[in-house]
Amino acid sequence: MMAVGSSGSPTHWRRKRVREPCKKLVFYFHDIIYNGHNSKNATSAIVGSPAWGNRTILAGQNHFGDLVVFDDPITLDNNLHSAAVGRAQGFYIYDKKEIFTAWLGFSFVFNSTEHKGSINFAGADPLMNKTRDISVIGGTGDFFMTRGVATLSTDAFEGEVYFRLRADINLFECW
Amino acid sequence: MMAVGSSGSPTHWRRKRVREPCKKLVFYFHDIIYNGHNSKNATSAIVGSPAWGNRTILAGQNHFGDLVVFDDPITLDNNLHSAAVGRAQGFYIYDKKEIFTAWLGFSFVFNSTEHKGSINFAGADPLMNKTRDISVIGGTGDFFMTRGVATLSTDAFEGEVYFRLRADINLFECW
């Protein structure tokens, strides 16, 4: 809500805005980490690690320092084998020794009849929490200049190889 | 365009905004990747790689997993030897096995009579496309609080060592 001067002209827009999303989207993405034995199926790989780690096995101390690059399929439902509607591309870095936590920088890249363009994300992912919020920091194409918040949740995982994330994307700036 | 209530006061700004840039800028930047033989001229270097790669030669599978840090000169024209007007500083990560694609996080840093301050970028760069859009996620100094979209195109390249990028920056939020 903007402040409006007595002359009827808005003076600035420091005030509260409406917290109702202008667009809501839900997707799943599927991360299969390379572990030395799954090069065919892997969608991600460790590319940086601390001095005490390596790039094939996630490091001790809750993987602190492991940097993982990913190109994960995005699906509309929680089935890894559903048709991919886009790709989740970017990286995460495990960044805490005492518990699993990561910092994420990535994009959802779409090139389908449904969506063309990208949504860019960044933020902290305390991944042991049932849900956690990261920022939508921008977008292109159908998502030109968008901003918002994405709520991530771990929908499923198998050992330390397969992770399925659900992303509830709520956009609050739509152009 | 904002919704305006019958009282004449704007109620919120969920609606479409003007898509005309408040500022347009065009720059070139020049990336010379360290390959073991060009330490004097190199402006970037591989600092992370997958288990099957190393930090001197870009990895197979379309360089998937290679993390490159750069400090590239920015020029006003497409000549590497023109006076630099700033530096492009940050990183990219090749993030797809089947084709060249990268994720970028970087800044244009200016400290000249023309421009002082920085423009910050993030996004997916499907670099085989003639043009690709990334997000301007913020700025400082002359570019305080800016947002927008930058269209990148590969203006030239030589082998896997020299890449010249053109950046058409369109800012849609200027303070």
Add this chain to the structure above:
Amino acid sequence: MMAVGSSGSPTHWRRKRVREPCKKLVFYFHDIIYNGHNSKNATSAIVGSPAWGNRTILAGQNHFGDLVVFDDPITLDNNLHSAAVGRAQGFYIYDKKEIFTAWLGFSFVFNSTEHKGSINFAGADPLMNKTRDISVIGGTGDFFMTRGVATLSTDAFEGEVYFRLRADINLFECW
């Protein structure tokens, strides 16, 4: 300030906005880099380095190419031993050969009675400058959708192991 049409309705918001912060915050954070001998106290570690470097000692050429992951305590004053009010989590990459400069991507993560939520940052940090500005690119929780500028300054350092940063956060978009 928005342009207002003769009809009294705002036409768009391309024009200058008020540069007065809607929120001001000051914090300190404390980075203790792992150096092979301080695994108990270290809050950060080198996880990527150029071909000529390693992950225990910061590389020559002003650490160019070193990627550091951190999970640093945030305090209200400049005392490392004060109670932490949150964690600064993310990474920095030294990205220039001739002088110390880094690119930062990180979050302040709060979970106290005072603040719940996160503030996300990105930008270039020419760390030899007394002060340098980076972008607040988004936020969650108490900092939902925020944007702004953070001014960093090096409050103290000891050798190449301990760095204390002061962050003056000025938010210009508050929801």
